[in-house]
Amino acid sequence: MKKARPEITYDQAKRGMYIDFEGTMKDPASFLGVFVVHDDGYEEFDQPVFERDLWPVVRSHEPDSKQTQGYEPREAYFFQTFCELHERAENESRKIFAYSTREINEILERLNELCLEEGRSPQLVKLEMEWWKNNLVNVLPYAKAWKKRHHPDVEFKKGPPGRSARHTLENFQKLIGYKVPKAFASGNSAKRIRYVRDMLNKHNGDYGKLTGTAKGKWTKGCIHNWHDCRGTRELMVVSCK
Numbered sequence: 001m002k003k004a005r006p007e008i009t010y011d012q013a014k015r016g017m018y019i020d021f022e023g024t025m026k027d028p029a030s031f032l033g034v035f036v037v038h039d040d041g042y043e044e045f046d047q048p049v050f051e052r053d054l055w056p057v058v059r060s061h062e063p064d065s066k067q068t069q070g071y072e073p074r075e076a077y078f079f080q081t082f083c084e085l086h087e088r089a090e091n092e093s094r095k096i097f098a099y100s101t102r103e104i105n106e107i108l109e110r111l112n113e114l115c116l117e118e119g120r121s122p123q124l125v126k127l128e129m130e131w132w133k134n135n136l137v138n139v140l141p142y143a144k145a146w147k148k149r150h151h152p153d154v155e156f157k158k159g160p161p162g163r164s165a166r167h168t169l170e171n172f173q174k175l176i177g178y179k180v181p182k183a184f185a186s187g188n189s190a191k192r193i194r195y196v197r198d199m200l201n202k203h204n205g206d207y208g209k210l211t212g213t214a215k216g217k218w219t220k221g222c223i224h225n226w227h228d229c230r231g232t233r234e235l236m237v238v239s240c241k
Contacts, residue, residue: 005141008095013233013240015039016095016137017085020228021106022221023051024190029106030054030197031073031222032081035229036094045226048076053197053205060207063219070226071219079114079128082107086131097137099169099232104136139236143172146239151175173231176238180231184224192217192224 017036021029030051036044049058058073089096098104111129114120144167147154154175156166170186173179180186196210196218203209 005145006137008137008142008236008240010237010240012095013097013236015093016097016233016236017089018097018229018233018236019085019103019136020098020225020232021103022189022193022225022228024194027051028110030193031225032076033225033229034085035226035233037233043230045070045072045229047071047073047222047225048081049073050076050078050081051197053200054193056200056205056207057196057210057215057218061215061218063215063222070223070230072226073222078110079120079125082111082132083128086128086135089135095137096135097139097232097236099139099228099235101138101140104132104138107132107136139232139239140167142239143167143235147172147175169228169231169235172235176235178231178234180224180227184220184227186224186228189221189224192221196221 014037017034019035020033022031022033023029028050031047031049031054034046034048038044049055055075058075063071085096088094108129111125111132114125156168156171158166159168168186170180196214199210199214200207
C-alpha cells in the first residue's frame with residue numbers, strides 16, 4: 001500500500017527547516033544547506049561542510065562582497081549536525097523538508113556507516129535514524145499534487161542524458177516563478193566541487209594555490225545550494241496554499 005502524505009499546513013511550510021545536500025554522485029555529500037525563515041521574515045542560512053578535503057577553502061575563502069548572500073560554509077561533523085537539527089526541530093516545533101528522497105537516503109546510509117566506523121552506540125544511531133525516517137518530509141509529492149491541481153496542462157520536458165528526470169526542482173522553480181541566475185543554475189554543482197577538491201588535493205590542501213577559477217566555482221556552488229534550499233521552501237509554501 002502506498003504511504004499517504006501527511007497533511008502539512010501552510011504555517012508549517014512557512015516555518016519549516018529546508019535542507020539540501022551538495023556533492024558528487026559517487027561520493028558522500030560534501031556539504032549541507034539549511035534554510036529557515038523566521039516569523040519576522042529574517043532568512044537564516046547555514047552550510048555545514050562535512051568533507052575534510054574542502055575545509056581549507058572553508059577556512060580561508062572570502063567571496064566577492066557582491067556575492068555573499070547565500071554563502072555560509074563552516075566546518076562540521078555529520079552525526080553532530082543531524083542530532084542538532086533533530087533537537088532544534090523539536091524544540092522550535094518546526095518540520096524539516098527536503099526536495100526528494102536523496103537526503104533521507106544519504107542520512108540513513110551515513111549514520112549507519114558512522115555507527116560502524118566510529119564505534120558509536122548502535123542504539124543511539126538507530127534512534128536517530130528512526131527519527132529522520134519518520135520526520136523528514138519529502139516535498140516532491142506535494143509539488144506534484146499542486147501541479148496536478150493548478151497546472152494540469154503543463155508537461156515538463158526531460159533533461160539531458162544522465163539528468164533525464166522530468167520533475168526536477170529546476171522545472172518547478174520555473175513554474176512558480178522562482179528565478180535562479182544562470183551562474184548558479186543546476187547541473188554544475190558536482191563538477192564545481194570536484195574541481196575544487198582535486199586542486200586542493202593536488203596542492204596538499206594549500207588554499208593559497210587555488211586559482212581564481214577554483215575560488216569562483218566554490219562560491220557559485222555554495223550560492224547554488226542556497227537557491228536550492230530557498231527555492232524548495234518557496235515551492236512547498238505555494239503547494240500548501
